[in-house]
Amino acid sequence: MFTTVRIRKNHTNRRALVLIAGLAAMLAIAGCHKKKVAPPPPPAPPPAAAAPTANITAQPDAINAGQSAVLTWSTTDANSAEIEGIGPVPTSGTRNVNPTESTTYTLTATGDGGSATATARVTVNAAAAPSAPTESNITEDVFHQNVKDVFYDYDSYSIRPDAQSVVQQDAAYLNQHPELKVVVGGYCDERGSTEYNLALGENRANAAKQALVADGVSPSRLRTVSYGKEKQFCTEHNESCWQQNRRADFTLDK
Amino acid sequence: MNGKKLLPIFVAILVAVFVAPALHAQDWVRTGTNLGVQRIRIASARFKPLNNNAQTLSFQSIFDQVLYNDLKNAGIFDVVSPSMIPPETPGTPKEIHLDQWAAAPSNAAMVAFGNIAVDGGHVTVQGYLFDAKNPQTPQILGKQYSDDAGIENTRWIAHRFADEIIERVGGGINGICETHIYYVSNHSGNKEIWVMDYDGYNAHQITHLGTISLSPRVSPDNTRVAFSSLENHKGWVIRMWSLTLNRPVRFASPGGTSISPAWSSDGTKIAFSSSRTGDNEIYTTGPDGGDLHRITAFRGPDSSPTWNPKTNSQIAWVSGRTGLPQIYTMNADGSNVLRLTDGGYATSPSWSPNGQFLTFAWNRKYGPGAPGGQDIYIMDVASRHWVQLTHEQGANDSPSWAPDNRHIVFQRDNQIWSMLADGTDQQQLTHQGSNTMPNWSWK
DSSP states (O other): OOEEEEEOOOOOHHHHHHHHHHHHHHHHHHHHTOSOOOOOOOOOOOOOOOOOEEEEEEESSEEETTOOEEEEEEEESOSEEEETTTEEEOSSEEEEEOOSSOEEEEEEEEETTEEEEEEEEEEEESOOSOOOTTSOOOOHHHHHHHSOOEEOOTTOOSOOHHHHHHHHHHHHHHHHOTTOOEEEEEEOOSSSOHHHHHHHHHHHHHHHHHHHHHTTOOGGGEEEEEEETTSOSOOSSSHHHHHHHSEEEEEEOO | OOHHHHHHHHHHHHHHHHHHHHHTOOOEEEEESSTTSOOEEEEEOOOEESSOOHHHHHHHHHHHHHHHHHHHHTSSEEEOOGGGSOSOOOOSGGGOOHHHHHSTTTOOSEEEEEEEEEETTEEEEEEEEEETTOSSSOEEEEEEEEEESOHHHHHHHHHHHHHHHHHHHTTTOOOSTTOEEEEEEOTTSSBEEEEEETTSOSOEEOOOOSSBEEEEEEOTTSSEEEEEEEETTTEEEEEEEETTTTEEEOOOOOSSOEEEEEEOTTSSOEEEEEOTTSSOEEEEEOTTSOSOEEOOOOSSOEEEEEEOTTTSSEEEEEEOTTSSOEEEEEETTSOSOEEOOOSSEEEEEEEOTTSSEEEEEEETTOSTTOOOOOEEEEEETTTOOEEEOOOSSSOEEEEEEOTTSSEEEEEETTEEEEEETTSOSOEEOOOSSOEEEEEEOOO
16 A cells, blocks of 8 residues: 655744744833843853864884885864874875885874874884885875876766866876876765765776876776775865865875 | 743743744655554553562563564554553463453553563563454464573564564564664774664674775575675675675675675575776676676666565666766666656665665755755655655665565664654664664565
8 A cells, every 4th residue: 555645734833933023022122121231241252172182093004115004194173284204284184105114103283272193103124125126116205296186076077177187297107107007096075875976986086097098008007996985085064175075096006 | 021020931932933943844745555554552561570580570671671662663553652551460361351451541452461581591481462352262372482591582582572463463564573784884993794683782793804894785595795895906896794604705796896786585696886897887696796797888877776676677776877876777687777766866776675666865956055955765666756754854875675665774874773664763773983874684
């Protein structure tokens, strides 16, 4: 059986409004008869800003020389964040690092309520065998300075006109360094379905890959991974943040 | 006019101001498979403890509570409030005065009663269901249950007895009190696959993979869970977890991003979305990943397939082939593609066990700068008539039908809720951490 029942919501709202108006008028009149008006209270002091907190982890926390680890950090009540040796960073995020010696990364979160620090240490085990001559010595940082992320419109995986020159420069760099293998990551903003966003993120990563291939990069050097809305660069709920999260990024495939 | 008289008026204004906005809400339409059917008025008596053992008394109160909740949750009963039942605790048929239960204020048509005892490490329950309007031959059900003494076992005995009652009185449709809900939780720090009882109790972690695992779908025989998981150097793969072996078992996931698995109701096929050709399309395979068939071929994301469990000859899924994602259906070989939704952002379909309805998440006002609500809807597949089930509360997604056709579990923001399939009786089942993507087990 499939039946439908229409429920009429109570329509007393107009009456309620009249009642409110009447009562408000009475209150206003009553106010006029007050003998003395109390002086306005002193302005309240601004609410104390919450002290920021900081948290950072390294995964894995022990690597061999030449390998990379992933730093993941988050903060609360912070306006800015900085990682010693890396520089200013978003207030939360992840980053690949490949230290050549054991390194302690100190995250400093600064906000209206002061600052907080947290540390994560990556232990680098004794150097592995000397690197083979074909192995690249390009670091993740240098790579990121040269191979820039691509941003997308809402619910779209088309390469925008303003991203075409970015992709061309990315392709030019990759063509100059044919030894590099690259992971193309596809990302989506927080809105909508988890599963559909994984498919959309794959389309974004693949669109960036195909654009690089069109500019001469061999597809065998490019691997796509969708992160959907599972990894966010920015966690605020507004369009500027969503735009940050609708992207394809490029990392060295190791 | 002085201040003392003003105070109540001021309170009245405050109340009016805060209540008035609720009255502006739009009309809501309620629909479902049970409306218009008179609910059966049932009373659940306090079960009689057969000894004064402290454990007996403690388990008796748990049993009473679980049975009462199960009957309330069933969606087919009008359960008599405990304050209106007669002041007796009948442990056996000889001890019940049915006329008192049938009379006001209880007015019960049915009475569930019985006794409970913990003895020698066992908990034993005798449960009866009597028809209060048939004093000559009132007994509908008489059951005895025994298990090792424990809270979980006591809860489970109450679930079994409730399911017996629901099946006997509810038109032969099995109850769902013994079913489970599989879901994704970050409780341990990573998104892993978890399971809990249908009422949110007894949650425990199944996988410990230390990565991101999503979209659990339990097999029709409740022995395996298919899900998608992010693997190093591979990306998203479909994985298969044996609940009997408690470890992963073989599933040959194709290359590319492979996500959102779905079992056919006969357990012989799995449909999922894979980007092995560069664009996510829907594929079907056998339960070990063999016999791969691609069944969609159109530019744009395709994800979230769900089989028509009545026939296994149709699949509904989500496609972005025309822009924003919409719900489509097709035959299981990919022919006869039909679009069901007429706009907005429609995702996460689940097909009802009787084959008649789809439930899915829909944001009809979706768009940049138009923050509409993402709500749960059901649609009659044949007529495409749809009804909105959730309203103005959070972002709702991932609905999954219960095997009784009467219930739906879904996620609201980052917690799991259940409700009747007409949108009533909404209950939050999880409370800590982030718990998402629920999948209701098969009977």
